[in-house]
Amino acid sequence: MPFLLILLxxxxxxxxxxxxxxxxEGTYLGKRPVAWLYNLVAHRYNDIKQYADEDDAxxxxxxxxxxxxxxxxxxVLDVATGTSRLPLALCRQPLFRGQIVALDNARRMLHTATDYLRDYRDRVTWVWQHAVPLPxxxxxxxxxxxxxxxxxxxxxRDALRECLRVLKPGGLLLVTNRVGSGRWLLFGKTFSREGFVRLLQAFGQIDVTTQVxxxxxxxxxxIKPDENKTSEVSPAPLRYGVLRKSFESLNPSELLRCPKCGTPFDRTGAALTCRSCGRRYPIGTDGVIELL
Ligand SMILES: C[S@@+](CC[C@H](N)C(=O)[O-])C[C@H]1O[C@@H](n2cnc3c(N)ncnc32)[C@H](O)[C@@H]1O
Structure with a gap:
């Protein structure tokens, strides 16, 4: 009997x-165990997931x-980019002429991403950091x-708030909501279809569209509402053209802020140094900016 009990x-x-x-995936244990588990499987993550390139396109x-x-x-900012599935899908589009910042807190996932996207390294900046707060x-x-x-x-909610904070007014937010029968095993971590739409609306988002x-x-x-946008205002491309630096002169790492004090960085060799507190963050040999 005790043997059966032990077995049970x-x-x-x-x-x-x-x-x-x-x-x-460690979600009830905190963000570091989650990152640790993703680091363990990083080298075979894409084999496990088996994404179809045509579907991602x-x-x-x-x-x-x-x-x-x-x-x-x-x-574009891709939060929790993993092995950079979304940056890859976007970079492969001939119409896309922009830059992508890809952030994740699992270092090995980012390293794998840099390998998958080696043809697009000039278009993607990888950042090792948690999703909250975004730098x-x-x-x-x-x-x-x-x-x-x-x-x-x-x-x-905290992660969504951060995503929306760094999004420009009028900008597009694309996120996923976990559905499917298995979501019940992630209780307290998922939302119903309607609940997730309500959550986005509570944050003020407009034109919320759910796509199976x-x-x-x-x-x-x-879409993040743009309070200044009226029919009298010139179209977005013109306005951004005036406000923004041109693609050629913009280095996305210039957009980064020190996670400790929120100040811009100076680039010194293979590192970023905070202009205010002097903290130094290395850039890995694979190009990943290591803020953690
Ligand atoms: C299922 S993967 C999805 C990766 C990618 N977005 C995709 O669609 O293939 C989840 C990713 O979220 C990242 N992640 C989880 N919690 C995070 C956090 N608090 N901050 C940043 N990244 C996080 C993990 O490291 C992992 O790479």
Whole structure:
């Protein structure tokens, strides 16, 4: 009898660990265990996921590139970029002429990403940092994306708030909402379809559109309202043309702010040094800017 009890106990512990570490990917344990688990699987992440390039072009690359038509030199931020599936889909679009900042807190995922995107290294800047707080000023990016990641972060609302803070007024937000039967095993971490739309609307987002995508995820598109936009104002491309530096002269690392004090950096060799507090953040040999 005690033997059976021990067996049952071991089975329960096994199930619990499977749920915490495999199904929930460490999300109830905090952001560092999540990053640690992603680092473990980084080298075979794409083999596990088996993304189809045509689908990523159709659902991600093409609509994003089209939405940026008319915005000169757009800058896109991909939060929790993983192995940079979205940057790759976008860079492959001939219509897309912008730059992408790709951020993640799993260093090895970023290293793998730099390898996958070696043909586009001049278009993508990789940043090793948590999603909250994001190391950028308010209203910086034309598009902010975050795919398949909110449920693995400590707090979806905080992450969403950060994404919207750095998005320009009138900018496009593309995020995913975890759906599918397995979402019940991530209780407290997911939202119903309606609940997620309500959440975005509560943040003031407009034109919220849910698009059924993969079995586990919906794509959710929305716009950050632009209070200054009236019919008298000149079209966005003209306004941005005046306000923004040109693509040739903009180095996306100039957009970064010191995570400790929010000040811009100076680039000194293979590092960024904060102009105010003097903290020094290395740039890896693979080009990843290491803010963590
Ligand atoms: C399922 S993967 C999705 C990757 C990519 N967006 C895609 O669609 O392929 C989740 C990613 O979120 C990242 N992540 C999880 N929590 C994070 C956080 N708090 N800050 C930054 N990245 C995070 C993980 O490191 C991992 O790369």
């Amino acid at each position: 106990l071991l089975a329960l512990i096994g199930l619990f660990l499977y749920w915490q570490l495999v199904w929930a 159709r659902y991600l690359g093409e609509p994003l590139a089209l939405s940026l038509q008319g915005t000169p030199d757009p800058i 950028f000023d308010d209203d910086t990016f034309d598009v902010v994306t975050c795919l398949e990641a909110f449920e693995f972060m400590p707090n979806t 995508w993969q079995y586990d995820y919906d794509l959710v598109w929305s």
